[in-house]
Amino acid sequence: MADNYKQNASSAMDMQYVYCNICCSSEERLIVIQNGYRIVRCKGCGFVYVNPRPTVEILKQLYLSYLPEKIEDPLLWDAYMKEVFAKAANMLARRFPKAGSVLDIGCGYGFFLLQMKKRGWQTHGMDVSETAVSYASGQGLDVTLGTLEDVKHKDNSFDVVTLFYVLEHLPDPLKALKEIRRILKPNGLLLLRLPHTTPIVRVLSLLGIKNNLYDPPFHLNDFSPETIRALLRKAGFDNICISIGGVTRPPGVVTRFTTLFFGFLAEASYRISFGRFLLPGVAKTIIAEKR
Numbered sequence: 001m002a003d004n005y006k007q008n009a010s011s012a013m014d015m016q017y018v019y020c021n022i023c024c025s026s027e028e029r030l031i032v033i034q035n036g037y038r039i040v041r042c043k044g045c046g047f048v049y050v051n052p053r054p055t056v057e058i059l060k061q062l063y064l065s066y067l068p069e070k071i072e073d074p075l076l077w078d079a080y081m082k083e084v085f086a087k088a089a090n091m092l093a094r095r096f097p098k099a100g101s102v103l104d105i106g107c108g109y110g111f112f113l114l115q116m117k118k119r120g121w122q123t124h125g126m127d128v129s130e131t132a133v134s135y136a137s138g139q140g141l142d143v144t145l146g147t148l149e150d151v152k153h154k155d156n157s158f159d160v161v162t163l164f165y166v167l168e169h170l171p172d173p174l175k176a177l178k179e180i181r182r183i184l185k186p187n188g189l190l191l192l193r194l195p196h197t198t199p200i201v202r203v204l205s206l207l208g209i210k211n212n213l214y215d216p217p218f219h220l221n222d223f224s225p226e227t228i229r230a231l232l233r234k235a236g237f238d239n240i241c242i243s244i245g246g247v248t249r250p251p252g253v254v255t256r257f258t259t260l261f262f263g264f265l266a267e268a269s270y271r272i273s274f275g276r277f278l279l280p281g282v283a284k285t286i287i288a289e290k291r
């Protein structure tokens with residue numbers, strides 16, 4: 001990762017500038033400043049990312065007190081993700097009728113792995129949160145504390161690797177995807193779930209509504225269908241299929257209503273168009289095959 005970074009003498013000691021993770025360009029245009037961080041778009045390929053951003057060491061410190069969507073109750077998290085997990089499990093069941101082995105990176109409390117285990121899969125999980133790992137282990141799951149870099153899996157270990165709302169957090173998503181490719185079996189599948197914030201921020205900016213939807217510095221990347229395709233191809237994946245993949249159910253009334261409304265609209269327009277129309281701004285589920 002180090003050679004992908006250029007240190008800027010004028011920046012604070014704990015901040016660093018990066019090149020575009022997809023096309024290595026240093027040409028960028030400022031979109032907006034949120035939480036004091038610059039969100040930029042690469043002039044070369046359109047990738048949206050935070051630049052400069054805290055160093056990896058500082059990010060690790062910040063994550064000690066981080067909770068996704070500030071949800072403390074594991075059962076609320078189960079309700080939040082239930083439909084997305086069920087649809088992802090169904091997609092994988094269609095590809096692997098006899099079940100296989102799955103590694104869930106950033107598995108949290110382990111609810112996706114529990115679904116896969118019930119379907120007869122061999123399941124493994126990884127997470128950086130001690131609370132999550134201890135909860136998941138308590139459910140009888142095989143879960144390791146740490147990152148992909150800490151835990152060196154052998155080549156060709158898994159039929160499927162999944163990352164739900166993880167890739168947007170990673171400082172070097174290309175490096176992570178290459179590592180996942182290495183540990184996948186030949187023709188193994190990667191399943192990603194990603195938010196897409198830029199179209200919403202664009203609409204809110206036009207309406208003059210200030211927001212911190214990019215959630216920096218926790219979210220460092222924002223992928224469009226085009227940029228995730230480009231990144232996956234660069235990392236050695238093929239047969240990329242992007243779908244809506246269900247709707248999450250956030251706890252707050254207003255957020256839940258908005259998410260459900262746009263989620264159902266996205267799912268309906270995706271089906272009516274036979275999978276050709278992907279509503280911008282809603283989260284997507286992506287499947288890609290190891291080339």
Ligand SMILES: [Zn+2]
Pocket residue numbers: 020021022023024025042043044045046047
């Ligand atoms: Zn680029």
